[in-house]
Amino acid sequence: MSGRRSKTLYEEVYEEIRNDILTGKLKKGERLVSKRSIAEQFGVSVVTAENAIAQLIAEGYITAVQRSGYFIQYSGDGIAPAEEKPTLAAEKPLDNAPVSGAAALFPFTVWARLMRSVILEQDTRLLKPVTKGGVWELRSAISDYLYRCRGMKVHPDRIIIGAGSEYLYNQIIQLLGRKLTYAVENPCYEKTVKIYSLNDVKLRHIGMDNNGISISRLRESKADAVHISPAHHFPSGTVMPISRRSEIMKWAEEKSGRYIIEDDYDSEFRRTGLPVPAMFGMSGGGRVIYINTFSQTLAPSVRISYMCLPDELFSLWEEKMGFYSCPVPAFEQYTLAKFISEGYFERHINRMKKHVYRSLEMISSAIATDTVKIHETGDGLHFTVTIEKGAEEFIKKAEACGMKIRPLSGYYAEGGEAYSKDYVVSYAGADEEKVKEIFGGAHENI
């Protein structure tokens, strides 16, 4: 199947006549010879000639005039039909690196078994259009999960499945509209900022203190909607205390048209104790849109996210956005529904947590030196460091171990220059053996 399909006789006839038109050999307004003459000229049957003529008519090169024959309709220029395969080298980019770090913990054999059982159980039902908002089994499994593990009461109907957080950010802007002024935390996850920018909305970057986004600066900004990660802010790691949450809730309730977008992207990784309760569950939660994703907790190639909408916004969503088809294939949704409802998801999270926090102890002890100071390693899959000197060398070594290192200043819209020696270390992909090899034995821990 690699070459172009071999041409049929009528295609050859069609192409020759078309090329005569394109090159100007046959001119606009001229009469084409009869189908019998074409058949004779090309040594083909009249039926074949008729097929070639039908194609030329369909594409508008000639037109049929009753009792007069066929006339050229087009004076050729500007057309270069494709004749050869693309000449750019079409090589598959090589990527043989094995899955490493926390991602290697994913119970793929379980997932593969669930995929096979979904194929058997759902059978041709997999072909049916997905209910708007997503497959019911998945929304129901997420509803149960949120109740069990986040203390949230969300009806499955109010849970909308999306193809990753990025997809949902775009959907939320369409839902709330571009007339609102949006606010994000400064510093902030860079993709969030990019998506607001690509949506041409007014965006304010609100400074933070130790308790999270500054409520006074939020008020000054005149923003209508604020996008925050109260459970665990990226990149600072701040957990927003109940008092600040409550203040933001009050801010939202003071005026209609104010909203909180609660991005709960890695709340599952809370190190000890219970996850910090979601703002969606608070009594003023009618103004909160909750979003979360499975890309961090399962695998980056599983692009399933969801948002929970309060009643009023759900009605608006149905009215404005209900025409959208759910972007996630039914198959993945059924598989994930089983994975969650059969308890594998929570078991996986627990294994991951054990792994990443053991790994974090080991890594932070191995990389800390007099010139590399590690800030508090709280929850989540990243922490920050201050590097007094030798940053380039450090980054090279850390990346060779599978960590990702980014300058902290890069996450600031303004004021980042104060953090020119600070870096964000994402360690979930790190290979512990390599860390030992490259950073040597234990250093003095800070």
Place this chain on the structure above:
Amino acid sequence: MSGRRSKTLYEEVYEEIRNDILTGKLKKGERLVSKRSIAEQFGVSVVTAENAIAQLIAEGYITAVQRSGYFIQYSGDGIAPAEEKPTLAAEKPLDNAPVSGAAALFPFTVWARLMRSVILEQDTRLLKPVTKGGVWELRSAISDYLYRCRGMKVHPDRIIIGAGSEYLYNQIIQLLGRKLTYAVENPCYEKTVKIYSLNDVKLRHIGMDNNGISISRLRESKADAVHISPAHHFPSGTVMPISRRSEIMKWAEEKSGRYIIEDDYDSEFRRTGLPVPAMFGMSGGGRVIYINTFSQTLAPSVRISYMCLPDELFSLWEEKMGFYSCPVPAFEQYTLAKFISEGYFERHINRMKKHVYRSLEMISSAIATDTVKIHETGDGLHFTVTIEKGAEEFIKKAEACGMKIRPLSGYYAEGGEAYSKDYVVSYAGADEEKVKEIFGGAHENI
């Protein structure tokens, strides 16, 4: 796993203290009794009391002051923790209807076999992040397919995988920007219009003649980008002749910043002869973005679409949009890649075409009467009818057979009132047995 996880001892302690804070029994600024007193009071170990205190600190209810103890940080109001499961009835909506019409032709057993072999072959590679733009195997298979069947030369790198056409419409607007004025055909597919509107771009509705979108009205509109379906317009069925394509190409090339969005959504269903060549293949194609989807040709639950970008726009895409993760799960992409490259896709299209056009003959002959006049049933999965009287009755019967009937006027931004008796019939889902049963034997055909 259906109830809430049973509480641990420390959770019980934590919840009681938290509730005392929330209800005002413990007031802001007050000192909390020591952990030993808590342990005694609740009859738990000191470690359990410590865990409860740690959770209260993490959530910001209390704070630890060195050598003084714990102090209440929060004066409770506005919090109603979730205690019970959602009370709305959470029943799965029933849908036991079998897959009918053309969708039933999908070779599900082949697809299921390919899914199983992707699980075996790719194994944990399925967990890796997908290359931006999509899985190489799928982009390569689409490139070969476009060359074989559409005569298009597109390098796999220039093919971007999306989660359905709706996803790509949004991406294209972000790529080209909201400063442009966009134009669509009048009438037009309603979701296209909705997505442009939700993106708050200036949108012009350009009238059509028998050859497609009017070039003079396009010029008058001052639009920068025009979204068209030259191979087969929805809902009119118009195939744009080469002369009009050429005029639109010239329009695009006259001025920088002009673009053509070629929506080739059901070109595969061309009834006879070759598919009409795509505008992307024409020599001025540097201004054309080509989009197509597999939702129509495979199944609506398989949400995979793609766009082909010319070089210049590809560079812009990399710069502006390259940060987006591919929204389609790797698994579906590998499965579809096999389905195409092993020849099943083209075989399936051919079977579908045979089925739908035989079905079309049968249906159009069964439903035509003196008062229901069928317009030309050309290519594609829909046709239009004029109903002189008894429209309501007709629609009820047709929908009982699995057809979808929509008033043609609904697709017009303006001027739709002239078509108040016209309807668009989507017949691909029709059950022929039911058509026979409900519409009776053959009527006089028009």
